Amino acid sequence: MKNLILLVVLFLMNAVASAQVAIIQDKDGYTNVREKPNGQSNIIHRINNNEAFWYINDERKSDEEWVLVYIPKNPYSLGSTQSDYIEGYIHTSRLKPLEKLQPYKGEDFSFKYLLEPFALNNRIVDRYNGAVTAIAGRPVWGTDGDFPKTQVKDLLVTIEGNKLDISKAFYCDLFECTNTFNVYKSGDCYVVYQWNSDGAGAYQVVWVFTKNGLKQRLVGSMI
Structure with missing residues (x-):
């Protein structure tokens, strides 16, 4: 049973690993997500404009009208890895892939991590077969089972001053x-997109902000 669960997890992670990030831009402000690739299929969800999600980019099927998407259940990716x-x-x-958007070159928005060396500081560590799987009950994005080298001390974001x-x-x-x-x-x-990694534990993070604050954080691991 454990081997079956592991195979399922690896399949799901590989699915997202081969995916890219996109948003939608629709004059109605949203688009419907269908259970199957046709307009008569059941509507299972609705994606609003500027919500980030993953999609499968298969160039061999570039002429198809429907694309498979993966929509996070939690808008801030606060679950497990x-x-x-x-x-x-x-x-x-x-569909609007992020790389098709115009890069922002203005001065009304700024984003910066304030970084520092990693320090455990008495936080509780979870391990599995010797590998670090969680720190303080949260997943450890950016490593492959080792302790991180750097952590984020603060996130500095300004919009219109x-x-x-x-x-x-x-x-x-x-x-x-x-x-x-x-x-x-x-x-x-404003959408910030990047890859982070210790060399093996690569992951992508997408931040979506408005002047009212953080709208979404999308985090995904890569194989």
Whole structure:
């Protein structure tokens, strides 16, 4: 049974590993997610404009009208490192891959991690077969079973000169971060996209902000 569970987990993680990140841009402000790749199939969810999600980019099927998407159940990815999402289909005309957005070059938005060396500081560590699986009950993004080398001390975000207050809960599980990332703007949203890694534990993180604060944090592991 344990081997079966492991195979299922690896399959799901590989599915997201081969996926890319996108948003939707729809004149109605949302698009429907269908159970199957056709317009008569049951609607299982609705994606609003500027919500980030994963999709499968299969160039061999570039002429198809529907694309498989993975939608996180939690808008801030506050669960485990195993991706927690639902699957469905949306019409390709609604899909907007992040790399197709215009890079943001303005001065109204700034984003920066304040980094420091990792320190355990009496936090409780969970292990499995000797590998570090959680610190203080949270997943350890950015490592492959070892203790991290760097952690985020603070997240500095300003929009139109106003500093946003970002809770530590949204960055305390992110490790091996750098201040190398891409920034995009879509509507009133600023989107930050990057890869972080210790060399083996690669993961992607997408931040979506408005002037009112953090709207979404999408985090995914890679195989």
